[in-house]
Amino acid sequence: xxxxxxxxxxxxxxxxxxxxxxxxxxxxxxxxxxxxxxxxxxxxxxxxxxxxxxxxxxxxxxxxxxxxxxxxxxxxxxxxxxxxxxxxxxxxxxxxxxxxxxxxxxxxxxxxxxxxxxxxxxxxxxxxxxxxxxxxxxxxxxxxxxxxxxxxxxxxxxxxxxxxxxxxxxxxxxxxxxxxxxxxxxxxxxxxxxxxxxxxxxxxxxxxxxxxxxxxxxxxxxxxxxxxxxxxxxxxxxxxxxxxxxxxxxxxxxxxxxxxxxxxxxxxxxxxxxxxxxxxxxxxxxxxxxxxxxxxxxxxxxxxxxxxxxxxxxxxxxxxxxxxxxxxxxxxxxxxxxxxxxxxxxxxxxxxxxxxxxxxxxxxxxxxxxxxxxxxxxxxxxxxxxxxxxxxxxxxxxxxxxxxxxxxxxxxxxxxxxxxxxxxxxxxxxxxxxxxxxxxxxxxxxxxxxxxxxxxxxxxxxxxxxxxxxxxxxxxxxxxxxxxxxxxxxxxxxxxxxxxxxxxxxxxxxxxxxxxxxxxxxxxxxxxxxxxxxxxxxxxxxxxxxxxxxxxxxxxxxxxxxxxxxxxxxxxxxxxxxxxxxxxxxxxxxxxx
Amino acid sequence: xxxxxxxxxxxxxxxxxxxxxxxxxxxxxxxxxxxxxxxxxxxxxxxxxxxxxxxxxxxxxxxxxxxxxxxxxxxxx
Numbered sequence: 001x002x003x004x005x006x007x008x009x010x011x012x013x014x015x016x017x018x019x020x021x022x023x024x025x026x027x028x029x030x031x032x033x034x035x036x037x038x039x040x041x042x043x044x045x046x047x048x049x050x051x052x053x054x055x056x057x058x059x060x061x062x063x064x065x066x067x068x069x070x071x072x073x074x075x076x077x078x079x080x081x082x083x084x085x086x087x088x089x090x091x092x093x094x095x096x097x098x099x100x101x102x103x104x105x106x107x108x109x110x111x112x113x114x115x116x117x118x119x120x121x122x123x124x125x126x127x128x129x130x131x132x133x134x135x136x137x138x139x140x141x142x143x144x145x146x147x148x149x150x151x152x153x154x155x156x157x158x159x160x161x162x163x164x165x166x167x168x169x170x171x172x173x174x175x176x177x178x179x180x181x182x183x184x185x186x187x188x189x190x191x192x193x194x195x196x197x198x199x200x201x202x203x204x205x206x207x208x209x210x211x212x213x214x215x216x217x218x219x220x221x222x223x224x225x226x227x228x229x230x231x232x233x234x235x236x237x238x239x240x241x242x243x244x245x246x247x248x249x250x251x252x253x254x255x256x257x258x259x260x261x262x263x264x265x266x267x268x269x270x271x272x273x274x275x276x277x278x279x280x281x282x283x284x285x286x287x288x289x290x291x292x293x294x295x296x297x298x299x300x301x302x303x304x305x306x307x308x309x310x311x312x313x314x315x316x317x318x319x320x321x322x323x324x325x326x327x328x329x330x331x332x333x334x335x336x337x338x339x340x341x342x343x344x345x346x347x348x349x350x351x352x353x354x355x356x357x358x359x360x361x362x363x364x365x366x367x368x369x370x371x372x373x374x375x376x377x378x379x380x381x382x383x384x385x386x387x388x389x390x391x392x393x394x395x396x397x398x399x400x401x402x403x404x405x406x407x408x409x410x411x412x413x414x415x416x417x418x419x420x421x422x423x424x425x426x427x428x429x430x431x432x433x434x435x436x437x438x439x440x441x442x443x444x445x446x447x448x449x450x451x452x453x454x455x456x457x458x459x460x461x462x463x464x465x466x467x468x469x470x471x472x473x474x475x476x477x478x479x480x481x482x483x484x485x486x487x488x489x490x491x492x493x494x495x496x497x498x499x500x501x502x503x504x505x506x507x508x509x510x511x512x513x514x515x516x517x518x519x520x521x522x523x524x525x526x527x528x529x530x531x532x533x534x535x536x537x538x539x540x541x542x543x544x545x546x547x548x549x550x551x552x553x554x555x556x557x558x559x560x561x562x563x564x565x566x567x568x569x570x571x572x573x574x575x576x577x578x579x580x581x582x583x584x585x586x587x588x589x590x591x592x593x
Numbered sequence: 594x595x596x597x598x599x600x601x602x603x604x605x606x607x608x609x610x611x612x613x614x615x616x617x618x619x620x621x622x623x624x625x626x627x628x629x630x631x632x633x634x635x636x637x638x639x640x641x642x643x644x645x646x647x648x649x650x651x652x653x654x655x656x657x658x659x660x661x662x663x664x665x666x667x668x669x670x
Binding site for chain 1 (some may be wrong): 618619621622623624625626627629637638640641642643644645647650651652653654655656657658661
């Protein structure tokens with residue numbers, strides 16, 4: 001099959017062009033020797049099927065950033081018919097360096113000058129013929145965002161593929177000629193591109209004067225984050241509840257009658273193991289879809305880079321950057337999409353560190369548990385204080401973790417971000433982005449989550465003649481065994497069984513407690529009031545807040561980082577930190593009382 | 594002519610890049626973003642609390658940290 005590689009620098013609208021060409025049909029492809037997922041799609045051009053591969057944005061073929069290595073590795077190992085090179089037409093003064101380098105690879109090129117609408121507004125004039133002569137390939141202009149010039153690009157693509165029917169490997173000998181390319185670039189730019197020297201202050205400049213204002217910028221940032229948060233979870237949570245309601249109905253109306261006459265153990269496996277596992281996976285889908293849609297708006301609009309500018313002063317001291325902070329804040333709704341959202345960061349060290357701190361964000365599932373227990377064990381006056389202190393703890397733990405691991409997982413790349421002009425997002429493709437994220441979550445994390453839920457089900461139900469979640473089950477025996485570990489925290493064996501359940505999903509901790517104390521959920525609150533004093537309760541809350549993020553978060557970390565080590569660290573480290581925090585609190589509080 | 598480093602330029606001041614003290618790797622990255630010798634660069638604004646700089650080269654706006662900007666020598670223009 002014929003193959004076309006799409007290349008370009010970041011912020012050239014390369015992905016928009018890729019989406020225009022391929023629609024929703026793109027899939028994540030694996031390539032031998034290439035460590036990251038690349039999107040690829042098979043499309044019909046003329047009368048031939050062509051595979052189009054979207055390579056990560058990069059600045060330089062010689063560079064050593066991770067994306068640059070991916071591009072080089074791909075070109076070294078995969079023969080292609082044609083390179084589709086996308087350039088931002090208002091930044092040709094520097095971007096023309098890329099096709100000049102690529103020319104030496106000896107592979108036919110089709111060059112697309114994108115965002116021609118923007119450069120036209122800026123008054124940039126381009127001599128296409130001179131460019132074609134210098135670059136040795138056809139040069140077309142287009143606006144991928146509005147679809148202008150798309151048909152011409154498509155027909156030129158099929159034309160070029162007819163002219164170059166053979167797959168070619170690159171000539172890697174032609175590297176390392178930077179000096180020459182700089183001279184060529186200057187000559188080519190002065191010949192073929194003219195742009196006005198004095199730019200009138202643009203709308204972006206005016207907007208930035210407010211958005212990046214020395215002391216208005218941060219309050220506006222927090223307001224924007226608050227609104228984004230409300231939008232994501234205000235839209236996502238009802239959808240999630242709807243999905244939960246639907247699943248409940250399927251369970252009681254279809255699965256329960258179907259399994260009514262099955263042996264008890266098998267029935268329980270199907271209902272509380274398999275079905276609940278599947279349910280856990282499915283309830284995340286709406287929130288992931290909404291999250292990626294709204295995050296794409298923030299990214300496309302150009303605000304995300306500005307958030308980095310505003311918060312970098314703090315985050316750089318922790319080995320992170322501003323984008324990590326945005327994801328940490330989004331984690332307060334749900335950790336899973338926030339973990340997946342770290343994709344916007346290209347350095348794997350930075351991503352890993354961000355994935356380690358997101359699980360400390362007090363997500364809405366943990367909030368349910370915490371509010372319930374706080375209400376049962378604290379006076380109405382003390383309750384808000386307790387809740388606030390837990391939010392504070394959430395930030396302290398995240399920053400402490402970042403600070404401790406900043407050397408181990410640091411970014412090898414300096415913060416060098418483009419601040420693109422403010423743009424309206426490409427609404428058309430928001431659906432595609434979120435559909436892809438949902439598909440990847442299902443494929444990458446779904447199986448892991450279902451197996452985990454079944455494992456916890458087994459621990460809390462085996463042996464099958466014992467009372468579920470009772471002391472005779474595996475979980476009960478484990479809790480018993482762990483008594484020496486948990487009693488210094490004021491957490492008794494019954495409570496620690498609930499913590500085992502909490503590993504599946506934090507929101508089931510309250511339900512689990514009701515089962516464990518064998519009372520209805522309505523009476524649970526009284527039982528807790530009677531059995532726990534505030535010191536014990538707060539110690540339990542601290543542990544619940546900090547310990548191992550839920551199974552789905554671990555699955556997301558594993559899926560995104562492709563590293564068992566990081567997933568294991570993200571499980572073990574918070575567990576340790578939770579124990580130390582609860583231990584310190586409990587012992588000090590008891591000593592003082 | 595006196596040279597200074599990019600982080601010493603005040604907002605709205607323009608300089609011409611005279612030297613870049615960085616490894617081969619970083620030089621190439623900077624070059625890809627348009628930061629090359631002899632190029633005019635303007636500082637747009639500085640983020641408070643010693644945060645990063647916003648600079649403009651041609652039609653490209655970039656943010657970079659002051660610590661990295663200290664490795665770029667410019668002559669005021």
